[in-house]
Amino acid sequence: MNRTFPKTFFWGAASSATQAEGRKIGDGKGENIWDYASKEYNHRFYDGVTTETTSLFYRDYQQDIQKMQDISFNSFRTSLSWSRLIPNGTGAVNPEAVAFYNDMINKLIAKGVEPFINLYHFDIPMVLQERGGFENKEVIDAYKQYAKTCFELFGDRVKYWFTFNEPMIPAEAGYLHDRHYPYVVDFKRAATVLHNIILAHCEAVAVYRKMNLSGKIGIIMDVIPVYPRSQNPADLYAAEMADLFYTKSVNDAILKGKYPERLKDVLTEYNQVPEVTDADLKLIASTSIDLLGINYYRPRRVKAKECVPNPQGVFSPEWFFDEYVMPGRRMNTSRGIEIYPKGIYDIAKKIQTEYGNIDWFVSENGIGIEGEEAFIEDGMVQDDYRIDFLKEHLTYLNQAMSEGSNCLGYHMWTFVDCWSWGNAYKNRYGFYRMDLATGAKTIKKSGLWFKELIENNGFD
Numbered sequence: 470m471n472r473t474f475p476k477t478f479f480w481g482a483a484s485s486a487t488q489a490e491g492r493k494i495g496d497g498k499g500e501n502i503w504d505y506a507s508k509e510y511n512h513r514f515y516d517g518v519t520t521e522t523t524s525l526f527y528r529d530y531q532q533d534i535q536k537m538q539d540i541s542f543n544s545f546r547t548s549l550s551w552s553r554l555i556p557n558g559t560g561a562v563n564p565e566a567v568a569f570y571n572d573m574i575n576k577l578i579a580k581g582v583e584p585f586i587n588l589y590h591f592d593i594p595m596v597l598q599e600r601g602g603f604e605n606k607e608v609i610d611a612y613k614q615y616a617k618t619c620f621e622l623f624g625d626r627v628k629y630w631f632t633f634n635e636p637m638i639p640a641e642a643g644y645l646h647d648r649h650y651p652y653v654v655d656f657k658r659a660a661t662v663l664h665n666i667i668l669a670h671c672e673a674v675a676v677y678r679k680m681n682l683s684g685k686i687g688i689i690m691d692v693i694p695v696y697p698r699s700q701n702p703a704d705l706y707a708a709e710m711a712d713l714f715y716t717k718s719v720n721d722a723i724l725k726g727k728y729p730e731r732l733k734d735v736l737t738e739y740n741q742v743p744e745v746t747d748a749d750l751k752l753i754a755s756t757s758i759d760l761l762g763i764n765y766y767r768p769r770r771v772k773a774k775e776c777v778p779n780p781q782g783v784f785s786p787e788w789f790f791d792e793y794v795m796p797g798r799r800m801n802t803s804r805g806i807e808i809y810p811k812g813i814y815d816i817a818k819k820i821q822t823e824y825g826n827i828d829w830f831v832s833e834n835g836i837g838i839e840g841e842e843a844f845i846e847d848g849m850v851q852d853d854y855r856i857d858f859l860k861e862h863l864t865y866l867n868q869a870m871s872e873g874s875n876c877l878g879y880h881m882w883t884f885v886d887c888w889s890w891g892n893a894y895k896n897r898y899g900f901y902r903m904d905l906a907t908g909a910k911t912i913k914k915s916g917l918w919f920k921e922l923i924e925n926n927g928f929d
């Protein structure tokens with residue numbers, strides 16, 4: 470084997486409740502923002518396919534967990550659905566949800582698949598959204614109670630907890646870029662949501678520490694490494710700003726316990742500082758995590774803004790940089806994003822040099838492809854492109870690890886093709902193909918390759 474990984478390395482995939490469980494078939498589940506948007510904003514979902522059409526994990530979880538064992542996973546991340554567990558956001562717990570998640574966790578453990586449990590994957594209960602969602606500080610308290618309930622119910626068996634998946638996304642997509650409900654476009658409100666999510670994360674970590682459970686707790690971040698067009702100061706400034714707003718803001722708060730000074734300066738200059746109290750800053754400063762998950766899909770290439778900055782319209786990080794369309798870049802045309810395997814190495818290096826070489830793992834990485842049925846031969850998706858994608862990224866990861874990066878595992882997005890928010894089922898990501906018409910789940914070539922990889926703990 471040219472590329473080998475430690476014996477203890479975590480191999481598996483990631484998924485999330487709303488994207489996989491299925492809406493209607495849930496017993497006693499309350500509505501979350503996705504269920505609501507599915508009804509009211511159907512046109513916002515590709516082909517009008519909404520949360521009703523998922524990979525049916527709630528119904529099929531036992532067979533699905535068997536399928537994980539079939540391809541030798543030793544770990545799997547999913548999220549709990551807040552609105553399934555606590556249908557009104559606060560208060561009474563739904564016993565059927567408790568039974569479901571207990572059984573899911575027990576079955577995973579029984580099959581040798583370590584459960585990595587995330588508390589929040591973009592899916593706030595609708596009743597709490599109606600009270601202002603994460604703009605409202607009271608929601609932080611509701612989240613804290615929800616987290617405590619989860620730790621009490623499942624903390625004896627779950628050893629790896631995550632407070633949020635991609636904390637930036639609910640703020641950015643829901644309050645700035647008009648992609649997620651409530652479809653608001655207002656920087657200051659987005660910043661408030663992000664700040665409050667960070668506080669909610671800190672509160673959950675504090676609750677977990679107090680309970681003296683034996684596991685680890687962390688958070689999952691989406692990191693988009695930024696590359697400037699050139700070393701020209703104007704291009705470097707554009708890159709600095711893109712990184713500051715979209716990555717450093719939240720990474721520094723979580724991993725260094727403070728927001729970057731530079732961010733404060735820029736927001737002050739443009740009168741965009743959200744309400745932040747001394748008590749908030751103290752809480753952020755006193756919180757640390759045990760394990761960091763990194764979702765990596767693409768790089769961001771930027772160049773200097775041609776007209777700097779555009780004083781019209783809603784304040785936005787995009788005032789400070791333009792996208793740079795690099796000649797010769799390699800694209801995943803289904804998603805319209807660049808494929809850049811070295812990005813994973815650059816992230817690993819940054820964690821090593823800037824963030825204390827904390828224990829981390831790749832919590833999502835993957836390639837979404839439209840029209841995969843065209844690649845079916847002999848009843849199997851022949852997704853060689855996915856195998857190549859895996860090999861290239863894992864090669865760079867392996868290199869970073871040989872240079873001292875503390876990477877503990879690699880989770881592919883995703884296990885079975887699942888519903889992906891506004892993109893619905895447009896792009897497929899899974900090791901198993903989901904046939905939406907019949908509900909059948911069949912292994913792809915990449916699933917078989919991944920099994921071999923895990924069994925050999927490496928590849929040539």
Ligand code: FCB
Nearest residue numbers: 485634635691882889890
């Ligand atoms: C990530 C999300 C995940 C999935 C993939 C494609 O940003 O965490 O839910 O939709 O993108």
